[in-house]
Amino acid sequence: MADGSEKNAVVSNKKVIFKDYVSGFPKESNMVVTIDENLKLKVTDDSKNILVKNHYLSCDPYMRLLMKNQSTEIFDPYTPGAIRMPGLTAYGGFYEVCAPKKGEYVFVSAASGAVGQLVGQFAKLMGCYVVGSAGTQDKVELLKNKFGFDDAFNYKEEPDLNAAVKRYFPEGIDIYFENIGGKMLDAVLLNMRVRGRIAVCGMISQYNCDQPEGVHNLMSIVYKRVRIEGFAVADYYPQYSKFLDFILPYIREGKIKYVEDIVEGLENGPTALIGLFNGRNVGKQVVVVASQ
Amino acid sequence: MADGSEKNAVVSNKKVIFKDYVSGFPKESNMVVTIDENLKLKVTDDSKNILVKNHYLSCDPYMRLLMKNQSTEIFDPYTPGAIRMPGLTAYGGFYEVCAPKKGEYVFVSAASGAVGQLVGQFAKLMGCYVVGSAGTQDKVELLKNKFGFDDAFNYKEEPDLNAAVKRYFPEGIDIYFENIGGKMLDAVLLNMRVRGRIAVCGMISQYNCDQPEGVHNLMSIVYKRVRIEGFAVADYYPQYSKFLDFILPYIREGKIKYVEDIVEGLENGPTALIGLFNGRNVGKQVVVVASQ
Incomplete structure (x- = not known):
């Protein structure tokens, strides 16, 4: 802020407010868009506060968990830096948790999503064989032809997920990057290879369940000496600059592609967020709040 | 075998035979004890075969899995050396998979069993806080007073396992040594600490289920960044002499105690084996086949 007059400017400020904690599948009507008309932008000269104007908002599946009336220990470290959260999630989850090796068989669920699309491309760079699952034919084409x-x-066209996974991985799976949970996890557990690794990034199929589905095939963990490990992007914040050094050259050279699903206007934020759970988005969901 | 006459001796040989693959809870009637009356102990002079007389048999929960009409990949490496299998299982599972640190909170289920009793004592040697669960008051006393x-x-007296686990671990669990599966795993998942580890040694509660129970609280893996890892004793065979060097001095000094449940006579083998799944045994189940 350059001078006193700007500090005392009066602006309007649009907000998306949650009416209450949400149980079951979230609806747009759980949110309301309001406008504060006369918001004074006050920062006194001796204040250490700063004023921030948001240009973009990120919509991500984990935000569903924040709408529940229960605390978790994963979100405490949530801090700004987070606009590139899916990229760092894919990076930390794949390279650190999955410990991939060339030639391994990698399966990614919700593969066209913000994190999955990157994990698949990282796995290809590593020389792995990679299969992804998604919920529409368009997304399937995107995975094969763009990423x-x-x-x-x-997966919606597969009446027997176990048979589907077995068909795509007749030799079994070394690495499963888990974004889904529930029935997909059960099918994957039956198809893991010895010393396979499952990095649990999220379980979007369970976020809207008040009572999560049961997972039945956990004995595979013993039969196949499988490691299942949850992780949080916050664990990898210290590696953020290393991550940028890694990914930016690939993006510049076109070796890593990234698809965003951009919605204009904060008033469309609720629709964009709910769309994540219907799989309406294709790629990373972003809301443009201000164009300058 | 010292001379030709012994090689050609005729002996009787008692056997426990499984009649067929077993579904549901195994019964003694699934097995039959037979005697071959006129077994010739033939080893020709140029043979590389050897004759072996068994003195003891080991009864272990995993043997239930071998009675199922389904192959697993864990039992291929099963080889002799295995009479000390529970000790090496406890050693590899605790020190390698759990990666324990002094002062951590450790929970062991089926804690008075062949593996559990050792894991608890290893954890105490490491300076951890250790709680065990078992299925009778006698076993509970054994855990506290002997081990x-x-x-x-x-656990049979706890109507709410989640509340029980929380009561014994108000600060949460760093390490869970899993021998049980099912409802106990669900309760533990809700009480894990951040970056907790679950070493899955077995899931005895599930061995007699044709359709395993569902485990519902797997999202805790993400919330708490938990690692769940299955392992097999065969992975630690190369460390067997290191294990003996470690444990033998403790046993000689009385710092590690070991309780065996000894049954005399092969004809009592079926009863001893079935007893594992009723929790009738106290400590490691051994069948004495021959006294000399």
């Missing part, structure tokens, strides 16, 4: 997955399938 | 667990409880 370079070796194969992909629409 | 030195800090505390112990009878």
